[in-house]
Amino acid sequence: MGNTLAIIGMALLGLSLIYVLYRTIIGNPVSRRVVFVYVAFAAGLPLFMDLLPPVHVTPDVQALVDALEELPPNSKILAAFDYDPPSAPELQPMAEAFFKMAFKNDLDVIVMGLWPQGPQQADQAIAAALLDPDVQAMNPQYGIDYVNLGFQSGNEFVIQRMGSGFKAMFSRDQRQTPYDSIPVLQNIVNFSNIDFVMNFSAGKPGTVEWVQFAVDRFGATLGAGNTAVQAPQIYPYLRANQMVGLLGGMSGAAEFEKALGMPGAGSTMLLSQISTHAIVILFIIIGNTAYFRTRKRKNG
Amino acid sequence: MSRLSRLSISRKTFLTSLLSLLVFAAYSAPLLAQDSDISVTDSTSAELEGAPAAPTNVLAVDHKYDIGEAVDVSWDLSFDDTAGMRNVAGYIIYRSVAGSAEFDSIGAVFSLTSSFADIGLTRGETYQYSVSSYTLSGQVSEPIVSAEVTTEREWFDWDEVWVFILLVLIGGSVMYFIYHARKGKQMFLRKIAGLQAVEEAIGRATEMGRPILFIPGIHDMDDVQTIAGMTILAKVAKQVAEYESRIFVPTRASLAMTAARETVREAYMTAGRVDAYRADDIYYVTDEQFGYVAAVNGIMTRDKPATCFYLGAFFAESLILAETGNSIGAIQIAGTAQPAQLPFFVAACDYTLIGEELFAASAYLSGEAKQLGSLKGQDVGKVIAMAAVLIGAVLATLGSEEGMNIETFRGAFHGIWSVFGGGQ
Amino acid sequence: MADASPIGIFIAGVLTLGIFSFLYKDNPVYKVCEAIFIGVSAAYWAVEYFYSALYKKFWLGVIPPEGSGADPDMWLWGGAILGVLMLCRMIPKINWLSRWPLAFIVGATAGLYMMTFFVSNAMNQIASTMQPLIQDTFLATLGSFTVAIGTVTGLIYFFFSKEHKGIFGGAAKVGIWFLMVTFGASFGYTVMSRMSLLIGRLDFLFSSWATNFGQMF
Amino acid sequence: MKREIPLIITSIAGIVFAVSYFIPHYPFGKAENIFGDWISIVSAFAIWLGMLNLGEVSLRKIIRKTEGWQLGVIVLVSMLVMLIIGFSSVFNAISSGTSHMAPGTGLKWMYDYTFSPLSATMFSMLAFFVASASYRAFRARSLEATLLLVTAFFVMVGRVPLLDPIVNALGITDFPFFSAVADWIMTYPNSAGQRAIMIGIALGITSSSLRIILGIERSHVGGDA
Incomplete structure (x- = not known):
């Protein structure tokens, strides 16, 4: 029922754009608020639909998935959470899929954050991953299979300092346990004991800093999930092989989920993503059609 | 990852060794606990007769350019690890402190690994290493002993000498041009469109009797973009003081507020109008990005500044700022080195300083020798970069299939350096 | 959120709608939500930094808990002294002292950035542009040429010592085209990002909040 | 003296961090570590300075009854509420040896139900502004702007399955054409442009950092004099 109504709504929304085009061409463009309403419907209506669009996994996502899947059990992954709630719609699905994959493959995850909110987001993602039956079968334990070291202030200086020893920056985990008494951290001195660094980033400090310090100075292997805003700037590093793979934005999350075979929030929200792209493109086209018509009239 | 630094490769090797050590320990600890002439219970397999061939050519060298706590051990693979009859499962590494025969x-x-990094040693101590090969059933070859090695602490990381040379070259040209500019030598700078509009924009605000808004980005003083923004702020504030206009500088970072106050006060002082300086117009809002943007939006809609400057590091707020600025009809001059935000500034602002133009603008406006000189020095760097890209790409195409990479780079520099006797 | 609080979700939804009310126009409800946001976030950051830096880093560093086996790190006092000097900003008579920590941060950042940007963003990027131009596939070959030409002409645009005229000017023009393609890509990605955030919020309103709303009343 | 000491501090800090790249161990490694710790601590004080400043500004607004002083009250009250709840959670965590953000703590509640939705919603409003900018501001005014918009189009349709399912269904192509185009754009021309920007910025940062360390640049200590 909701599905049908939503589809009808979308069709009406599309048709009404002709009116917007007309208004714009006659030089009486619709107000900002009307544009806002369109955006709200374009983003909201697909949430009531249950269509799953076909997802094509791009090479950069596949490369990251391959690198993660190749890690043998008990490999140590440093997961750096450098984002806050506003970026959660893009990065949280990635983080949840990541934890599911890590727990299923029996990898050890060490969580930390250069953003104060990062470790909280990680806790939420872990909680979500633990609901998965396959993960529950592996029964990952805090302290043994994963640990949350919490946030440390100092931005990129923290990574720099971690190069000589993690413990100097994180003397205790988020639950106040001293570094040395956490089983999963036994024998972990610095980046040379880490098999893979996974970074979820929404800005600075984030993936760029992890490349500059952890990779270029300390030789870490890095993969990252980024908000779409950040992703284009990360491509040169990707091309320069300073990192192994990249997930960009919500579509990156959907591809990641598909490649790992665990559909989640990223896949279900993708339809909304598609419809908002369409609406923005249509608005640009409408705006420019009007612009060129008036220019032609002036010139001619 | 192969074209990353040599350092990273050796770390990787170390890591692999460590991992294999763990796996090996789990597998064969019970076997190793017994004597090496362990009695064999299962005699069906031919490989159990006698120990495997030992590795050869065991070398132990001090790990280069470290604090003196690591030794790299390497060897040639056992004959049995490659072509022989018995399956070598791996190698065991032993260590003795010099003078003691106890390994x-x-x-x-x-197996098929021929190096091991031993870390956590004492600086200045002499060690000796030996390596044996072993089979899965616990047969261990005779140990082959290396020469003695003493750990040393080296100060300079010679792996990075090429970085040093290029840095000196570019830094040197920066200093050279600054020196020349100071001596009053004229330096040509190409025109930057956004800059020519600054004075006019301030004049317009004065005529309209409306204030000027200056946002030095949302990063703190630890970002060079903020510092460039501040340099431009100094110039803008001086002009504002001369025109008896008013300038608002809301900041997102407390240090930036401190610096902005200093800068503006200094500018008013230079203009001889220190009495007109209002410290309260330059204030910290909040560290929260959107709390800050909302507050700035409020300022814009309330005070309707005639000219808005956005010069510094910007993120998501660029769009809201530029859009709001548009809606109040302000002249907008933006500049940032954040590539993700440049599209919005380009689209919605009257003038945009793209990336490095921000730093060039700072030089251009101040006319300062130091800034002009650095620009020239950076241009030298760009010539080097362009030449390197072009020559490198051509050489790579003509030469190897693998292409040039940083290792080739390093190798070349090392070669040159060792000719002059450096690096050892 | 397994331990979700119905009142909490209700408040979260109200605050969300309060902020969205700005889209209609600036209004008192939005202003109140904004003021709450400013106050809460300033205090949130202060608490987080107190806990991570002042307590976990400094306090536990100079007074290690018994049994941890760590020696007190007296060097940390230097940071605390600089920090206190920074607070001198609040006291007009001695506020010049706050320049010292500022100077420290500026200097440390300059030193660190000089090396990381020079190596990661200049050297490594130049080195990785030195790829063979001829690749296995046509598209990859085209790509290699594109990268080499784009990088060089882009750099020419940022060359300030020469007026953009003649061949040089032509190259600079090609450079700005590349920059525009780059910006276009950024634009597309940014749109993608922004839309995701909105979808996330709407999802919250339609599912968690609406469900919760139904249960509460 | 008020100016010399900060300049000396700047130089020392800068030299330590720059030189330790080449001399990574003794004595610069140690100094670098100490300074790195200091940065963590100083940045916490900077945040506190910011909050105190906000408190002072709000308080002054309230006392002077300047326009919108009521909002100052709300700022101050919500700040104090968050501080009290936050500190009780932190001290509780310290004394009981748990996480200050564990489920059930006041700080976590405030984070989940006030801080989080407020900041997320602030961010999400950008979606609306992007759309209105697209309708009203983004025009193919010049060749440059056209290039920007065309690229944006290909990236937006290529990064999500928007046109690919349609062209595939119509049998025009049998592979995700737009996805491949977007990939190509991102990998090659985008990388080239980004790289030119990055190299330029890197050189700029190198030279300005050098000036700061050598004391030629001194705007951060208050101008050139």
Whole structure:
């Protein structure tokens, strides 16, 4: 029922754009608020639909998935959470899929954050991953299979300092346990004991800093999930092989989920993503059609 | 990852060794605990007769350019690890402190591995290493002993000498041009469109009797973009003081507020109008990005500044700022080195300083020798970069299939350096 | 959120709608939500930094808990002294002292950035542009040429010592085209990002909040 | 003296961090570590300075009854509420040896139900502004702007399955054409442009950092004099 109504709504929304085009061409463009309403419907209506669009996994996502899947059990992954709630719609699905994959493959995850909110987001993602039956079968334990070291202030200086020893920056985990008494951290001195660094980033400090310090100075292997805003700037590093793979934005999350075979929030929200792209493109086209018509009239 | 630094490769090797050590320990600890002439219970397999061939050519060298706590051990693979009859499962590495004949096992690696990094040693101590090969059934070859090695602490990381040379070259040209500019030598700078509009924009605000808004980005003083923004702020504020206009500088970072106050006060002082300086117009809002943007939006809609400057590091707020600025009809001059935000500034602002133009603008406006000189120095760097890209790409196409990479780079520099006797 | 609080979700939804009310126009409800946001976030950051830096880093560093086996790190006092000097900003008579920590941060950042940007963003990027131009596939070959030409002409645009005229000017023009393609890509990605955030919020309103709303009343 | 000491501090800090790249161990490694710790601590004080400043500004607004002083009250009250709840959670965590953000703590509640939705919603409003900018501001005014918009189009349709399912269904192509185009754009021309920007910025940062360390640049200590 909701599905049908939503589809009808979308069709009406599309048709009404002709009116917007007309208004714009006659030089009486619709107000900002009307544009806002369109955006709200374009983003909201697909949430009531249950269509799953076909997802094509791009090479950069596949490369990251391959690198993660190749890690043998008990490999140590440093997961750096450098984002806050506003970026959660893009990065949280990635983080949840990541934890599911890590727990299923029996990898050890060490969580930390250069953003104060990062470790909280990680806790939420872990909680979500633990609901998965396959993960529950592996029964990952805090302290043994994963640990949350919490946030440390100092931005990129923290990574720099971690190069000589993690413990100097994180003397205790988020639950106040001293570094040395956490089983999963036994024998972990610095980046040379880490098999893979996974970074979820929404800005600075984030993936760029992890490349500059952890990779270029300390030789870490890095993969990252980024908000779409950040992703284009990360491509040169990707091309320069300073990192192994990249997930960009919500579509990156959907591809990641598909490649790992665990559909989640990223896949279900993708339809909304598609419809908002369409609406923005249509608005640009409408705006420019009007612009060129008036220019032609002036010139001619 | 192969074209990353040599350092990273050796770390990787170390990591592999460590991993294999763990796996090996789990597998064969019970076997190793017994004497090496362990009695064989299962005699069906031919490989159990006698120990495997030992590795050869065991070398132990001090790990280069470290604090003196690591030794790299390497060897040639056992004959049985490659072509022989018995399957070598891996190698065991032993260490003794010089003078003592007692070798302790310190680690093991899988077959087909020919190096091991021993870390956590004492600086200045002399050590000796030996390596044996072993089979899965616990047959261990005779140990082959290396020469003695003493750990040393080296100060300079010679792996990075090429970085040093290029840095000196570019830094040197920066200093050279600054020196020349100071001596009053004229330096040509190409025109930057956004800059020519600054004075006019301030004049317009004065005529309209409306204030000027200056946002030095949302990063703190630890970002060079903020500092460039501040340099431009100094110039803008001086002009504002001369025109008896008013300028608002809301900041997102407390240090930036401190610096902005200093800068503006200094500018008013230079203009001889320190009495007109209002410290309260320059204030910290909040560290929260959107709390800050909302507050700035409020300022814009309330005070309707005639000219808005956005010069510094910007993120998501660029769009809201530029859009709001548009809606109040302000002249907008933006500049940032954040590539993700440049599209919005380009689209919605009257003038945009793209990336490095921000730093050039700072030089251009101040006319300062130091800034002009650095620009020239950077241009030298760009010539080097362009030449390197072009020549490198051509050489790579003509030469190897693998292409040039940083290792080739390093190798070349090392070669040159060792000719002059450096690096050892 | 397994331990979700119905009142909490209700408040979260109200605050969300309060902020969205700005889209209609600036209004008192939005202003109140904004003021709450400013106050809460300033205090949130202060608490987080107190806990991570002042307690976990400094306090536990100079007074290690018994049994941890760590020696007190007296060097940390230097940071605390600089920090206190920074607070001198609040006291007009001695506020010049706050320049010292500022100077420290500026200097440390300059030193660190000089090396990381020079190596990661200049050297490594130049080195990785030195790829063979001829690749296995046509598209990859085209790509290699594109990268080499784009990088060089882009750099020419940022060359300030020469007026953009003649061949040089032509190259600079090609450079700005590349920059525009780059910006276009950024634009597309940014749109993608922004839309995701909105979808996330709407999802919250339609599912968690609406469900919760139904249960509460 | 008020100016010399900060300049000396700047130089020392800068030299330590720059030189330790080449001399990574003794004595610069140690100094670098100490300074790195200091940065963590100083940045916490900077945040506190910011909050105190906000408190002072709000308080002054309230006392002077300047326009919108009521909002100052709300700022101050919500700040104090968050501080009290936050500190009780932190001290509780310290004394009981748990996480200050564990489920059930006041700080976590405030984070989940006030801080989080407020900041997320602030961010999400950008979606609306992007759309209105697209309708009203983004025009193919010049060749440059056209290039920007065309690229944006290909990236937006290529990064999500928007046109690919349609062209595939119509049988025009049998592979995700737009996805491949977007990939190509991102990998090659985008990388080239980004790289030119990055190299330029890197050189700029190198030279300005050098000036700061050598004391030629001194705007951060208050101008050139």
